[in-house]
Amino acid sequence: MSFDAHALANAATRGLRAYDPGHDLPVLRTRFGTGLCELGSNENSHGPSPAALAAIESALPDIFRYPDPKGAALKVALAAHLDCAENEITLGNGSHELLMLIAQCFADAEHEVLFSQFGFAVFPIATQAAGARAVCVPALPRVHATMPFGHDLATMAAQLSENTRLVYLANPNNPTGTWFGDAELLAFLQRVPAHVLVVVDEAYHEFVTVPELSSALRFVPQFPNLIVTRTFSKAYALAGLRIGYARSSAAVAGVLECLRESFNVNAFALAAAQAALADQAHVAKVRTAIANERDWLTQQLRVLDLFVFPSQTNFVLVDFARDAAVIEKSLFERAVVVRPMGGYGLPQCLRISIGIRAENQAFLDALTAALAA
Missing domain, CATH: 3.90.1150.10 (Aspartate Aminotransferase, domain 1)
Incomplete structure (x- = not known):
């Protein structure tokens, strides 16, 4: 009898394809x-802050030791930078891991996850890995005057149901580069019931120059069901170290900590991210x-x-x-x-x-x- 590993995998995993x-x-x-x-x-061809490179070099002698499992020093720095409490921050091996972790913690076969057509590829992957039902909402049409292929937040809000557990948004969005402003996000959040978590991925936030878009972070105190993810891979040019973070209510962060892998962020990433954050x-x-x-x-x-x-x-x-x-x-x-x-x-x-x-x-x-x- 031949061995078939694929047949032994759970139903959610059998339907997955590896990220390309x-x-x-x-x-x-x-x-x-x-x-x-x-x-x-x-990637960011300009490279990281010289301070980040120096921090990596300083951390080398302790390579034989495990990193801080809590990432406490970086959390302190992030809390000061974001003007929030340390227990509202979750660290990840890149924001990719955090987007997957959120679905693992909150989605299942009894619930659905909404995301936009032409949205980030990790959103449907995270949904399927959790065994949840994916609801892909059509993007704005190609002929839209200002935001072709952008998120259609009005239609997404209309698609919410009692079975919806997560909504993934990317602002600005990969791969289209499109975005929506603070006023549009606020109007959307006001239509989302408390049983639905809204995840706004801001991986490209630091490149934004238009005045109408600041950050979803401003709305976290008002909406405890809002999670904002960011990364050090893009503007901070630390893609090779894989480090990102999420800010949410302390209650949501507490749930994420239950499943977050121990030592998921390495010592060099912790040191470099803290130094890079300081060099604005x-x-x-x-x-x-x-x-x-x-x-x-x-x-x-x-x-x-x-x-x-x-x-x-x-x-x-x-x-x-x-x-x-x-x-x-x-x-x-x-x-x-x-x-x-x-x-x-x-x-x-x-x-x-x-x-x-x-x-x-x-x-x-x-x-x-x-x-x-």
């Missing part, structure tokens, strides 16, 4: 060397540089008669009005890695991270050649 991280970048780095232009993972001047410098490059790249792409979605992130989504696979392949052959969007149901689109000028120019040069071909 895109191209095998370690192999590509060997193939292309320093000539590889990596613009597919929304570096974050401000990065925000300005990326906003400027985002505007420049958007204009250059529009000159090529391409549709570029509005973005408040460190990437842009580009619609080529045809299957983009050939273009993506051509860019790849020229050592430029971008992210195809077929997995999101957007086969005509490519997502391009905002790099430094040299990277952005290399992408444009390769794209111009690809379009000409």
